[in-house]
Amino acid sequence: MARGRENALRRVRGIRLVAGALALGLGLAGLAACGSDEAPAGGGDGKLKIGLAYDVGGRGDQSFNDSAARGLDKAKAETGIETRELEASPGETDSAKEDRLRQLADGGFNPIIAIGYAYATPIGKVAKDHPNVKFAIIDDYSPGTDDGPNIANLTFAEHEGSFLVGVAAALKSKTNKVGYVGGVNTPLLQKFEVGYAAGVKAAKPTATVEVKYLTQPPDMTGFNDPAKGETAATGQLDAGADVIYAAAGGSGSGAFKSIKSKGKLGIGVDSDQYNVPELADVKDVIMTSMVKKVDLAVYDFITSVKAGKPISGNKVYDLKSGGIEYATSGGKVDDIKAQLEEYKQKIISGTVQVPSKK
Template sequence: MRRITRITTVGIASAALALSATACGKSSSEGGSASTSDSKATKAAIAYDIGGRGDQSFNDAAYAGLKKAEDELDVDGSEAEPSSGEGDADKVQRLTSLARAGNNPVIGVGFAYAPAIKKVAAQFPDTTFGIIDDTSVTGKNIANMVFNEEQGSYLAGVAAAKASKTGTVGFIGGVEVPLIKKFEAGFAQGVKDTNPKAKVLTQYLTQPPNFDGFAKPDLGKAAAEGQLDKGADVIYAAAGLAGSGSIEAASKAGKWAIGVDSDQYNQAGLAEYKDSILTSVTKDVSDSVYNLIKSVKDGKPQTGEVRYGLATDGVALADSNPKYKSMTDLIAAVDQAKKDIIDGKITVKTAP
């Protein structure tokens, strides 16, 4: 059965969003593929991050996991959109409403949900709460779904260095927070390890507590245009919905863009620019959502840190673009880098 209930809360307060810490949580169940369960139906909910569903990236990947659970596990799914200019109080209200409605699990898409999950999870001890991209908040009923973004970004750096003709590439971060710094660090390291003479231009769209850098495509477009003017011919943006603006700018300039989180070559909303999307650093947010829902349905809910890395295809580099598939030297370099990371020959930095 597929029954989506869209829940939107009205802003209560304009308190600044809390940043997540980068400390590791306790280890527990591992993510991975799972088979269909025949147990009783489950109600599950996801609360979207900034930009909401339709961002062609992070939130849409989470939705894909919920939809898969609906289709394969007979789950009734609910979605909750963020409000403009919201604070932690709005998130608390949203998660509380979803939990009271009987959803289990309730998943916060993004580190900004950490303060709210810490509060609401304590009030609903029999409900499993999932949070993506955060390990700062822990509890017996909290699953921290995290990724080695730096590893996938390293591969993007290798690809960018190989594809660049000018020797100058760009990185655009949505908001300058520790999570996005991981993307920057891996990308820059991959570029420099491949071509020590290459130049990496770096720009962040906003600084916290302003999170517009994850939500406004015009900001990404302007930043990309500036990097293109400085000679960049490959631009990698880790900026959520704002990243679509950088893809547009690169495409119109006849240069390469590298997508993030979802395989953006296959995103319908970016079809006009797909030929310019060389590749994308994918995070298996979809399976992380699906796996948590299934674990609850099976009566063995995941808790603690559930990590997805390169070795388990939790992060990867997409090869959907036929032009990418034709670049044999680039693919060979990426494949070798992937092997070296998995084998421990390359240690990827998590901070610039």
């Protein structure tokens, strides 16, 4: 009888221990669930869900955004990833950009890449609210704004590449006057302008540079208005310029149209625009392009996240790292390539210091 009661007590204690263990396990699971409601960067199958937010013009701008798209496409072709691409609208507010990034984060996309400095403030806010999502922003590093622990700042030494195409413009100019058409008058585009002007003056001190910006902030339509690009280029050509550097995104197509009509030379930006299919009708006037390898930066970031070692902080792509280059497609700078390469090596070695600000 005593032995029976002892066995019964043992069974009760066993049931209580099992129940306690179950409760503890459920509690820990609940805590883990509360700790993060966000998708990890890569699921159990190793696949990523990548969100990409374009700047104005989006995929198909023949320049900046298209370069980013190439990096995404390359990663997609090589690895099993799901993607979603969203595009900014001309004149939209920071709130609209913030909503776009939140839409991607809430949709389980991780990592998320924002294309363009205009996302600086929005990405800083969204990244704080989604600490387990990896973010990257192209073209901006603003401490206190978009420098969070889960943000990669992928920036470029555009002034170095612009210096080289400035040298090319000066050497090819017959009138001693060249032009610069910028999309929007921002510090970033001024960086292109300053580097370009420095290159022109280095190669030909007596040359002059005509400068025209299509719009002023906050009007960002200067990156996607070919008609304005055509008008600006026509004005510079009529004033005597015979080579124009069009750093204006999708508006550059209009500038090249005008340049072709006048039988002069143009310089592309971001992509090797001589090889852009949409610009086939004007490719014969594009003598070179300042190639900014946004595709490389996007690809590097995606592969770093997939490898479990995401890029963080500010990473600068310059001439030395191969993130900036000048294009030789079409053969129009073959005769001056030795001089361009000489300046390139001087910049890489530090012998030539290229200014980046006015």
